[in-house]
Amino acid sequence: MTGASGQTVAAVDADHPDGHEHPEDDPTVVDLLVPADGVPPLVTDREALQDGATRLAGGTGPVAVDAERASGYRYSARAYLVQLRREGAGTILVDPIACGGDLTVLDEALRGVEWVLHAASQDLACLAEVGMRPDLLFDTELAGRLVGYPRVGLGPLTEHLLGVRLQKGHGAADWSRRPLPAEWLTYAALDVELLEELRDAVAADLERQGKTAWAEQEFEAVRLAPPPPPRVExxxxxxxxxxxxxxxxxxxxxxxxxxxxxxxxxxxxxxxxxxxxxxxxxxxxxxxxxxxxxxxxxxxxxxxxxxxxxxxxxxxxxxxxxxxxxxxxxx
Missing domain, CATH: 1.10.150.80 (HRDC domain)
Known part of the structure; x- marks a missing residue:
């Protein structure tokens, strides 16, 4: 494959290119059904949003970020839920619609902090629409491709590297629905529960393969990529x-x-x-x-x-x- 910065990512045919065993061969893989700290209350007003921003600003290390859209249900690609998790701050689930579509207070709280997203190119546009733009980016999906993992979806990578199986089933749901069902919020919280740990595991393999600098170039290319031009016809x-x-x-x-x-x-x-x-x-x-x-x-x-x-x-x-x-x- 060709990376975002124009470099070619070589295909890896070995069964275990990174030295890890596949979790489907490992009976110790565990199911993660609920977040360790429970599902936090949904942020639906400016006061709670400011409180969340304060907590995030007081956290340490990178911040895991995800967004849920309503593809297949809505014309727009706007975010109907934004999930964040940072060490010392815990998980924060934000309803951007209820908060007036403006989450710049979160963006300001995270200036200079590395954002960890999975398949970032899918979410950066809808996050920018609500005023959230990362200064630094780590994309676990893109990093997985650079390492050469055979499967780079969030679920397979989490199983493969962390030995944990995430809950499935609501990624293609209508996230514009209100109120959001409790089981959907559980699913959304789990999407960022282990993202920082996954980042560290993939980063270690990038380092072992001597690809860290290359990956950083790719992440920056994704972060700075302009919107795609309108399709012709x-x-x-x-x-x-x-x-x-x-x-x-x-x-x-x-x-x-x-x-x-x-x-x-x-x-x-x-x-x-x-x-x-x-x-x-x-x-x-x-x-x-x-x-x-x-x-x-x-x-x-x-x-x-x-x-x-x-x-x-x-x-x-x-x-x-x-x-x-x-x-x-x-x-």
Missing amino acids: PWRRTSGLHKVRRPGSLAVVRELWESRDALASSRDIAPGRLLPDAAIVDAALREPAHRDDLVAMPVFRGRAQRRLADRWWSAIERARGLARERWPATA
Whole structure:
């Protein structure tokens, strides 16, 4: 693989490239079902947020950080929960929505402190949106790739290096839901429970392999990476688009996709929950002659879709009204 700084990460084929045994071969692996100190109360107001910031500022060493989004449920990629843990401060769970979307007080408390994240590139943008930007970064997932571990997910790495199996099951949940269920908060707290210990274990292997400086360059490249540019013709990522071959039908896909995207953005709903990609492709292929033909099609005949039928039909009519030179090119 090629690292963020442009260097190549060599693939490692050995069974145990780092000298560790795999936990699936080790019957001593234990399940961690609850945090050692219990699940802390959820921070939902400015007073509790300031108290958490004070505790974090008084802690020592790096701070473990994680964020939960509502991918697949919401259009935005905002954080709906932020988890932090630091030696001497314990674990803090913050509801950024209830706190007004501004967590800069936490950012100020952690100036100059190393932040430990797993797959940091997934969370840095949503953390920046609430005013949190690390000065120093250690990414345990990226570090695991540099070491050459066969599996670098948080769960497998924690089992492999620490002999502890984390609770699973809520990573893809709708974290915009309120109130958040107690079992979800337990899962969220466990995500940062051992992250500092995991950081130390991976860092030791980086040092043994002489890759510490390389890893630091990679972490800094991730920390400073600009947001990705907007996709060119993002509608071409519609699942099943390969079935649509005529330029006029591609215009229908584009208009339906753009209409759906605008509505999804305004309602902060994942686009696929408004209208599945398969329905867009189906409408382009079947070429309904009238609005009634559209609402007779699968998916479009549902109650929710019938309420949006005028919107979808207008998109189809716009596509059909385009001059040929404005049709999308075939791939």
